Amino acid sequence: MSYPTHITCRNGYFYYRVKVPVDLQPHFPTHFITKSLKTTDLSVAKTISVNLEHSVQRVFTLLRTGMLDGEMITKLISEILPTTRRQLVKTLPDIPAKKHPLSKMIKQYIEFKEPEWTPKTKLEMGGVFRFLLELLGDVDVTDITRQAVLDLRANLMRLPPNLHKRYPDQTIQQLLDRSDIHHMSTKSVNKHVGGIGGLLRYCLDIGVVTVNCATGLKLSEKGRVDEERSSYDVDDLKSIVANLPRKPTLPERYWIPLIGCYSGMRLNEICQLYVEDVQLVEGVWCFSINGAKDKRLKNQASERVLPIHSKLIGLGFIEHWEKVKKAGAPRLWPNLTWTEVHGYSNSFGNWYQRFNREHVTKDPKKVFHSFRHLVTDTLKQAGVQDSLIAELVGHSHGNHAMTMSRYGKRYQPKVLLESLKLLDYGVEIRPWQSS
Known part of the structure; x- marks a missing residue:
């Protein structure tokens, strides 16, 4: 019983x-x-x-x-x-009051949150807490005051992003004393403030502290969301296509940037494509973007069928796909390997970052994601309705998402293809020549 x-x-x-x-x-x-x-x-x-x-x-x-x-x-x-x-x-000895050093509570908090965190989140939060320990020291969490969190936030606003990589030989105090460095974004500052806020909320829940001193201290992000990353312009595109490598052994370095340019797909969505994800649907060549096997989707709206732009077909993409398929490779880009944190995009992303800075632009706001901005902005300026753009790039339909998901079917590939045809940047591209 x-x-x-x-x-x-x-x-x-x-x-x-x-x-x-x-x-x-x-x-x-x-x-x-x-x-x-x-x-x-x-x-x-x-x-x-x-x-x-x-x-x-x-x-x-x-x-x-x-x-x-x-x-x-x-x-x-x-x-x-x-x-x-x-x-x-x-008969026990007089036990002193139990202490709660920041390092111990961070370890305890990470163990508590780990089951619900993705590997990427765990890695990011590990970096956030390492940073907090350097700035605050291994203080007792009960001694953290609101002023201490305010001071922490002020220091974060004066520090550069990725400081351990960019300035490995300088201390935090040395960096705080410099006036010639690029400071981390408001979003990054808020990520760190949010990290200690989450930790203190956990400490509050288990009775270690009596108040969460980090509540309400995130900075207001004054810039609009569409200003976080900049779109590529025509000169950028000319530099990209002029310098794209065409090595038969590294086809992904030619095709992935072009697919991003003519589809607006996210980097990992392209990198994780399998051969079977290239399909002929209702007479239209399409990418099937899905979460099957070891693929990952950002959200539910990311799953979609996206027509392949005629520009890509004209450059020889289908021929490349047929060659990979004939060779028996399961994935479209066999050179790319999977990692727990970044999926299939890690090695290519690192290469593209170097390529982008060397051949295209020094603007830190222009990255691979700028292709996505380019596609959405080009379609918007061409008068394409928002719901069509949302389906093409894998966004929800805004306030109409529930209505669309319950009563509205997805757009047919032919309808989506008509919108994609408007992505004409007037840039000449040399076709892929496989060997």
Whole structure:
């Protein structure tokens, strides 16, 4: 017979039994608290155990505050232990108030959040917390004040992005004293402030702190969302196509930028394509963008069927696809390998970043994602309706998303293709010549 949580039965009598949390076990003479409920009636046992559970959890919460001296700890523990165990507590040494160093609470928080974080999020948050430890030191989280978080935010606003990579030989204080460096974006500052906010919220939930001092301290992002990245212009496109490599052994370096230019697909959506994702749908060559196998989608709206622009077909893309298919390769870009954090886009993304800065532009706002801005802006200026653009680039249909998903079918490939034909940049491109 099964019993409610924390209730066990022994020789017909019911007992309350709960495991002492790992972080509190140093205070206790036992890892389990077991108290007789002195009844054989389950309904009575349930009633008594509710009061016991309240008392036990109250003691656990108070112990985690880190504000109790040894005498107070001993008294609290004695209140919830059976009589036979209380003498053991009295003989314990005077235990100082428990401390909660930032490094320990960060580790505990990451372990708590890890099941719901993607590998990429875990990597990013690891960097955020490493940064926080450098700026704040391994302080006790109970000593973090609102002013401390405000000072932290002010310092973040004066520091450069990726400082460990860009300035490996300089300390944070040296960088704070410099006036000739490019500062991290508001978005990056908010990511760090949000990191400590999440940590302190966790500490609040488990009773370590009494207030989240980082609440409401994110900066207002004054720039519009469409200004976070800049679109490529015609001169950029000319530089790109003039310098695209055409090595038969590295076809992805020629095709992936062009696919981005004439589709608006996200980098990882292109990099993770399988041969089977190139399909003839209703007489139209298309990319099937889906989350099958080891592929990842940003959101539900990202799954779509996207026509292949006639420009790509004219440059020889279908011939390239047929060659890869004939060779028996399962994936369209066999050179690209999968990583847990970045999927298939990591190595290509690193190469394109170098290519972009060397041959195209020094503007930090112009990156591979600029192709996506280029496509959406070109279609918008050509008068293409928002719902069509949203479906092409894998966005939801704004306020009409629910109506469209319930009652409206997706656009047919032929309709989408008519919109894609408007992507004519007037730039001459040499065809792919495979060998």
